[in-house]
Amino acid sequence: MLRHPLSFVARASTAIAALGKGKPVPSFGVPSLWFKNYREFATVSSNSDVDITKLRNIGISAHIDSGKTTLTERILFYTGRINDIHEVRGKDKVGAKMDSMDLEREKGITIQSAATYCVWGENRINIIDTPGHVDFTIEVERALRVLDGAVLVICGVGGVQSQTFTVDRQMKRYNVPRVVFINKLDRLGADPVGAIAALREKLSLNVAQVQIPIGLENNLSGVVDIITGRAYHFEGYKGGEIREVDPPGYLAGQITEMRNELIENIGNVDDEVGEWMVENDFPNNNNIPTELLKAAVRRQTIARRFAPVFLGSAFKNIGVQLLLNGVVDYLPNPTEKLNEAINALNEEETVALKSDVNLPLVGLAFKLEEGQYGQLTYMRIYQGKIKRGDTITNVNTGKPVKVPRLVKMHSNEMEEIAEAGVGEICAMFGVDCHSGNTFTTQNTKLVMSRMHVPDPVISLSLTQTKKEQSSNFGKALQKFQKEDPTFRVKMDPESGQTIISGMGELHLFIYVERMKREYGVDCVTGKPLVAFRETIGQPYNFDYTHRKQTGGAGQYARVAGTLEPIDFDSPDPIEFVDETVGGSIPPHFMEAVRKGFWEGCDKGPLLGQPITGIRMVVKNGAYHAVDSSDLAFKICTASALREGLKNAQHVILQPVMDVEVQTPAEFQGAIVAQLAKRKAVIETTNSNGVSVTITCLVPLNEMFGYSTDLRSATQGKAEYAMEYKTHMPVPRGDMNRLIDETMQLKADEARATSRK
Numbered sequence: 132m133l134r135h136p137l138s139f140v141a142r143a144s145t146a147i148a149a150l151g152k153g154k155p156v157p158s159f160g161v162p163s164l165w166f167k168n169y170r171e172f173a174t175v176s177s178n179s180d181v182d183i184t185k186l187r188n189i190g191i192s193a194h195i196d197s198g199k200t201t202l203t204e205r206i207l208f209y210t211g212r213i214n215d216i217h218e219v220r221g222k223d224k225v226g227a228k229m230d231s232m233d234l235e236r237e238k239g240i241t242i243q244s245a246a247t248y249c250v251w252g253e254n255r256i257n258i259i260d261t262p263g264h265v266d267f268t269i270e271v272e273r274a275l276r277v278l279d280g281a282v283l284v285i286c287g288v289g290g291v292q293s294q295t296f297t298v299d300r301q302m303k304r305y306n307v308p309r310v311v312f313i314n315k316l317d318r319l320g321a322d323p324v325g326a327i328a329a330l331r332e333k334l335s336l337n338v339a340q341v342q343i344p345i346g347l348e349n350n351l352s353g354v355v356d357i358i359t360g361r362a363y364h365f366e367g368y369k370g371g372e373i374r375e376v377d378p379p380g381y382l383a384g385q386i387t388e389m390r391n392e393l394i395e396n397i398g399n400v401d402d403e404v405g406e407w408m409v410e411n412d413f414p415n416n417n418n419i420p421t422e423l424l425k426a427a428v429r430r431q432t433i434a435r436r437f438a439p440v441f442l443g444s445a446f447k448n449i450g451v452q453l454l455l456n457g458v459v460d461y462l463p464n465p466t467e468k469l470n471e472a473i474n475a476l477n478e479e480e481t482v483a484l485k486s487d488v489n490l491p492l493v494g495l496a497f498k499l500e501e502g503q504y505g506q507l508t509y510m511r512i513y514q515g516k517i518k519r520g521d522t523i524t525n526v527n528t529g530k531p532v533k534v535p536r537l538v539k540m541h542s543n544e545m546e547e548i549a550e551a552g553v554g555e556i557c558a559m560f561g562v563d564c565h566s567g568n569t570f571t572t573q574n575t576k577l578v579m580s581r582m583h584v585p586d587p588v589i590s591l592s593l594t595q596t597k598k599e600q601s602s603n604f605g606k607a608l609q610k611f612q613k614e615d616p617t618f619r620v621k622m623d624p625e626s627g628q629t630i631i632s633g634m635g636e637l638h639l640f641i642y643v644e645r646m647k648r649e650y651g652v653d654c655v656t657g658k659p660l661v662a663f664r665e666t667i668g669q670p671y672n673f674d675y676t677h678r679k680q681t682g683g684a685g686q687y688a689r690v691a692g693t694l695e696p697i698d699f700d701s702p703d704p705i706e707f708v709d710e711t712v713g714g715s716i717p718p719h720f721m722e723a724v725r726k727g728f729w730e731g732c733d734k735g736p737l738l739g740q741p742i743t744g745i746r747m748v749v750k751n752g753a754y755h756a757v758d759s760s761d762l763a764f765k766i767c768t769a770s771a772l773r774e775g776l777k778n779a780q781h782v783i784l785q786p787v788m789d790v791e792v793q794t795p796a797e798f799q800g801a802i803v804a805q806l807a808k809r810k811a812v813i814e815t816t817n818s819n820g821v822s823v824t825i826t827c828l829v830p831l832n833e834m835f836g837y838s839t840d841l842r843s844a845t846q847g848k849a850e851y852a853m854e855y856k857t858h859m860p861v862p863r864g865d866m867n868r869l870i871d872e873t874m875q876l877k878a879d880e881a882r883a884t885s886r887k
Contacts, residue, residue: 193284195263210249266638277511280462370448465554592657665735668780677767699744727768794849
């Protein structure tokens with residue numbers, strides 16, 4: 132049965148009646164416009180007295196331009212949270228609700244994840260809409276860190292794309308169950324069968340359709356639920372009316388085939404369905420009880436051994452309501468997701484958290500936003516509850532803080548709440564903290580595990596055009612660093628320049644533009660700097676002695692051992708090993724040796740870039756009773772490292788990007804020629820007769836300005852996405868050129884400094 136939400140009139144009447152009696156407004160998705168008009172005395176009810184099994188926390192994630200925000204806009208409309216649908220690049224200049232930043236609406240992309248909530252039938256759903264562009268992958272990372280389930284959106288034409296791999300890894304990293312929605316089946320070249328095959332082959336997912344489309348491309352008119360055997364057409368104003376009918380006769384064979392495939396895929400991982408198959412002569416008999424099949428799909432989806440696939444077109448308003456039913460039917464509530472915390476007094480001990488509102492609070496601050504009125508801190512509550520006015524403790528700093536204001540977010544709008552219970556996603560206003568901090572009550576010494584933060588891959592020099600803007604310049608950089616862990620700022624000690632680092636050109640451009648719009652600071656950016664690394668190509672045995680005698684006590688230290696290359700993609704790409712015996716280097720000096728090695732790895736001798744992929748094994752050494760010191764051993768170790776780099780086949784590593792280009796077939800030759808000039812290594816080329824998808828590996832240093840060249844060569848019809856893949860050695864010819872450029876840059880900076 133479809134769970135239609137209450138009409139707006141019914142919701143508004145109930146809310147007004149509640150206000151008249153002095154009661155809180157029921158939390159059943161009254162549109163935000165209504166709240167805005169009555170915000171001075173309207174309060175959204177909390178969930179601390181609501182059945183937590185009726186709560187879902189989900190994220191909408193996908194490759195860029197797969198339709199995530201369009202899908203979220205329909206969900207909000209069908210659940211009554213907004214009064215009308217606006218498109219991401221709509222002609223009405225309003226834009227989608229979840230893209231609240233001016234930059235998002237101008238560019239037609241999601242930059243920051245945005246939270247909202249809605250009600251579908253008896254179920255309350257917290258939603259986080261995440262960006263698809265790889266430059267803003269940290270937004271996806273921290274959203275999936277706190278969610279119980281997710282909707283993986285796949286383009287029906289493009290299928291599994293480059294950023295889909297990243298999102299899949301993030302979902303697996305945080306053990307997030309997912310349902311799949313194959314979108315854009317109204318577009319030319321839509322191929323749901325190919326998309327499902329790619330999910331199985333490229334992502335190794337056990338998936339099967341729970342629906343089949345009625346028509347494709349321009350003929351898409353509805354979907355058939357193969358579990359219930361009913362067909363659904365979406366009619367009326369913006370698809371808000373659902374007509375349930377018998378499926379077309381010509382689809383009978385396909386329905387049987389897909390139903391058998393679903394039962395078989397579930398039976399391979401679920402014992403109950405497997406037993407039914409054996410006992411009931413499957414596949415000759417596929418009349419499995421509906422409730423048995425749905426219960427098995429739910430069990431295995433939550434166990435992450437299966438993912439049901441839904442079909443439709445969000446833009447054409449087809450299939451969204453059935454997807455909402457799938458979210459409720461198959462994704463877990465907070466009690467069904469295992470969440471663990473770490474004992475702050477014993478970091479090796481993990482503690483399973485319980486979804487119990489009566490236990491002490493454990494909440495994670497997973498996202499910050501700095502606004503004109505102060506810091507807004509998004510928090511997921513894993514245990515207990517929080518009330519406005521409570522005093523809670525930041526476990527990471529040990530400081531108690533008072534909660535002055537508690538809100539639920541509806542995109543960029545705040546709706547006051549008095550309290551929030553376990554399983555909820557809420558926000559605190561006016562609490563100073565950092566992203567990743569854990570908050571508790573009653574002296575609970577538990578902290579949540581840290582989320583994965585990727586390293587930046589590109590840097591720009593940043594200079595303000597007017598000195599009188601220095602105050603705002605510093606405030607903006609400090610605010611952006613606090614909001615975004617992948618945005619880094621440092622001062623170059625030699626040139627005095629401010630260097631900003633991030634995940635890509637677009638990432639840094641957005642922050643430069645925000646600095647201008649939000650703080651009135653005009654900046655000029657310098658040439659992009661790529662995050663090169665330095666390493667060694669072969670083992671080297673070193674034996675270095677440091678002597679210095681200037682009268683009185685001198686300096687003496689000797690260090691001997693081996694420098695070895697290791698995998699620079701490993702979790703610990705820099706290692707130090709002490710294999711000395713017999714006290715050749717006393718323990719108190721060995722710590723200085725270790726520090727000398729780590730400090731020496733900060734800057735390599737060729738480009739001045741960090742050293743990685745190296746292990747120093749210290750096997751021997753010597754010291755002097757008078758002349759040896761910590762400083763002497765630090766200098767000796769750093770010198771031994773420099774000597775080793777020069778003599779061990781010094782290698783420069785460059786970031787290599789996984790690039791995916793989608794283009795109309797007529798431009799394939801021009802695209803391949805462009806990529807060849809940029810030293811790309813083509814991996815795959817897939818064509819469906821209409822469009823071509825090219826995947827390749829390209830050095831990041833060769834990708835600057837590619838978007839302009841791509842638009843020019845394809846009349847603006849092609850698009851591309853890229854993400855960091857790995858670091859790889861720079862060819863010898865390019866290595867010499869990079870060294871010459873670095874030396875020339877240093878000389879220019881020295882001359883500029885001397886003129887000052």
